Amino acid sequence: MTRELVLGNAKVALADAIVDGWIGVRDGIIVEVGRGTAPRGSVDVSGDLVIPGLIELHTDHLETHLKPRPKVHWPETSAIMAFDAQIAASGITTVFDCIRAGRDADYAPQAHEIVSLITSLARASERNLLRAEHRLHLRCELTADGVLAEAEEAMAQSRVDLISLMDHTPGARQFTSIEAWRTYYGGKSGLREDQLDRLIEDKRTMHARNYKRHRDAIVDMAHRQGISLASHDDATRAHVDESRSDRVSIAEFPTSIEAARLSHEAGIDVLMGAPNVVRGGSHSGNVAAEALARADHLDILSSDYVPASLLLGAFELARRIEGYGLAKALRTVTMNPARAAGLDDRGEIVQGKRGDLVRVHLSGDQPVVREVYREGRRVS
Numbered sequence: 001m002t003r004e005l006v007l008g009n010a011k012v013a014l015a016d017a018i019v020d021g022w023i024g025v026r027d028g029i030i031v032e033v034g035r036g037t038a039p040r041g042s043v044d045v046s047g048d049l050v051i052p053g054l055i056e057l058h059t060d061h062l063e064t065h066l067k068p069r070p071k072v073h074w075p076e077t078s079a080i081m082a083f084d085a086q087i088a089a090s091g092i093t094t095v096f097d098c099i100r101a102g103r104d105a106d107y108a109p110q111a112h113e114i115v116s117l118i119t120s121l122a123r124a125s126e127r128n129l130l131r132a133e134h135r136l137h138l139r140c141e142l143t144a145d146g147v148l149a150e151a152e153e154a155m156a157q158s159r160v161d162l163i164s165l166m167d168h169t170p171g172a173r174q175f176t177s178i179e180a181w182r183t184y185y186g187g188k189s190g191l192r193e194d195q196l197d198r199l200i201e202d203k204r205t206m207h208a209r210n211y212k213r214h215r216d217a218i219v220d221m222a223h224r225q226g227i228s229l230a231s232h233d234d235a236t237r238a239h240v241d242e243s244r245s246d247r248v249s250i251a252e253f254p255t256s257i258e259a260a261r262l263s264h265e266a267g268i269d270v271l272m273g274a275p276n277v278v279r280g281g282s283h284s285g286n287v288a289a290e291a292l293a294r295a296d297h298l299d300i301l302s303s304d305y306v307p308a309s310l311l312l313g314a315f316e317l318a319r320r321i322e323g324y325g326l327a328k329a330l331r332t333v334t335m336n337p338a339r340a341a342g343l344d345d346r347g348e349i350v351q352g353k354r355g356d357l358v359r360v361h362l363s364g365d366q367p368v369v370r371e372v373y374r375e376g377r378r379v380s
Contacts, residue, residue, distance in 0.1 A: 003027055005355065005376045008038025013051040013330050015348050023050060025355035028375030033349055045359050048370060051330055052349055053093025053356030054310050055337040057162065057271065058137060058230075058252055058302040060098040061086070066117070076120035081129055088131035088380040090307040091369045093356040094338075094346060095132050096162055097121065101150035102141030114150055118158045131372075131379035135161040135341075139232075142167050142214045143206040151218055155225065162341065163222050164230040164252055165215060169207040170200045219246045228341065230271070234259040235286075243268060250300070250340050255286035260297040269340040271300040274313030274333075278306075293317050293324065300340060301332045311360070315367050 008022040012033065022038030024031050065079035087095050099114060124130050138160050140147050154160060170178055182196055222229050230250040231243040240262040243251060251263035252271045260270050272289035273282075281288045292298040301317075303310040310333050318329040338347025346354040355376035361368045372380035 003376055005373065006038055006042035007045050007050055007357065007359070008042030009047055010045045010050040010359075011047065012349055013049060013327065015331065015335055015350070016327050018049070018326060023349060023355075023357065025357070025373070025376035028355050028377070030349060030351055030353050030355050033351060045371075049360040049362065049367075050349070051091075051358050051360060052334040052347055052353075053358055053372070053374065054091045054333045055341070055343070055347055056087070056092045056095045056303055056307070056310060057250070057300065057337050057341060058098060058164070059087075059095060059304060059307065060100075060139070061303070061305055061307055062097055063100075064305075076117060077124055077129070080121060080124050084124075084130045084132055084134070085380075086307050088372055088374075089369060090303070091311050091358040091360070091372055092303070092307060093132050093358070093372065093374045093379075094135065094343065096135045096137035096341070098137045098139050098164075099154065100139045100141065101154055102144030102147030102166070114154050115157050118154060122158060132374065137162040137164065139164050139166055140214075140218050142218070143169060143203065143210045144214075145206065145210065147210075147214055148217055151221065155221065155227075160225070160227050162228050162230060162250075163218065164232045165218065165246075165248070166232045167207070167211060169203050169211075215246070223247065231263075231268075234263065237262060240266065240268075252302070253286075254292075255282075257287050257291060257295060257297065260287065260292045261295065264297045264299070269299040269336065270297055271302050271337075271340075272298055273304040274301040274309035275304055275306050277301065277313040277316050278309050289313075290317065290320060294321055298332065300337045302337075311358075311367050311369065315365070319365060 005025040010022060012019050012021045012023060019035055021035040022042060023033055062083045065083045066074055068074055099117060121134055125134060136158055138154055140151050140163060142165060229248045230252045231248045232252045233255050234240055234243060234251055235255040240259055244266050248268055250271055251268045253273060254260040254263060264270050272292060276282050276289040301310060301313050314329040314333045318324055318326040335347040346356050355373060357373040358369060359371040361370050371378060
């Protein structure tokens with residue numbers, strides 16, 4: 001059966017401009033984008049903005065639904081559905097769910113937990129329980145002893161679409177400030193100062209033992225299986241050189257303007273957190289995403305730990321930076337992440353692309369998601 005959707009009386013967010021017009025979708029695909037008055041029978045969106053569905057490459061927000069309190073493990077399908085509903089309500093139609101491989105101080109997954117979660121995500125999708133399209137992003141903590149076995153298990157269980165190369169060693173990358181590391185991990189773990197001291201030494205020992213051999217092995221696995229790679233928290237020229245050597249395509253959350261600039265110049269897409277934009281800076285004291293946008297070193301925003309920040313972050317860039325423009329800001333959450341992830345069928349309102357659309361109402365400076373469509377079907 002043919003399914004048709006026409007949204008009229010809209011401000012349509014094209015790749016390089018916002019125009020008054022309408023959008024026609026048939027069987028999940030955009031078949032026409034017009035200017036001016038829409039055909040009869042269209043849905044009148046009352047002058048609201050219609051943008052492409054947002055594309056989220058890095059969110060670990062699912063973890064808060066799975067473990068909402070210490071020692072509480074919520075049923076996986078229920079947690080996934082709640083997470084998915086929040087994702088869709090935020091205007092996100094394609095989401096890369098972060099699944100961790102390798103223990104860290106704030107999260108310690110077991111191999112069987114990873115397999116169980118991946119299986120539950122796949123079953124929820126097969127049963128048509130999910131509103132957004134979910135893809136798998138494997139976050140590999142390179143210094144952890146068990147990361148190789150867990151990564152191999154995850155890749156054997158399901159298709160992995162993106163792998164990030166993580167290193168949360170105290171004194172390096174995201175946590176060049178030991179005090180920032182203590183504040184973050186102490187707050188999450190509740191460990192005493194003497195316990196944190198021992199953990200610092202343990203993590204440094206693990207880095208010396210594991211980092212290089214684990215990174216080499218996981219990079220090799222990714223390239224053999226055609227999986228895109230992301231670096232994480234690059235801070236120095238040496239980090240960027242390592243990323244270039246490993247043929248990384250995305251630089252997630254570079255911590256310095258130098259690392260962002262060098263990555264951008266090397267053709268590596270620079271991804272920063274939308275919460276960083278909304279809050280006006282990094283919670284770890286690293287470079288501000290807005291500063292990178294002003295220097296034209298920012299390509300992609302990620303909601304990271306707050307799904308609603310993705311849309312708000314794009315609007316904040318357009319509002320705060322003179323001459324930046326809303327069309328360019330929206331590309332950081334639509335077209336650019338689609339391109340970086342190799343998804344050439346979405347991320348733009350143009351004939352032939354997927355009918356993933358979001359109706360956004362502006363209340364002052366606050367964007368409000370009113371309707372969300374995935375392949376022409378309303379999901380929120």
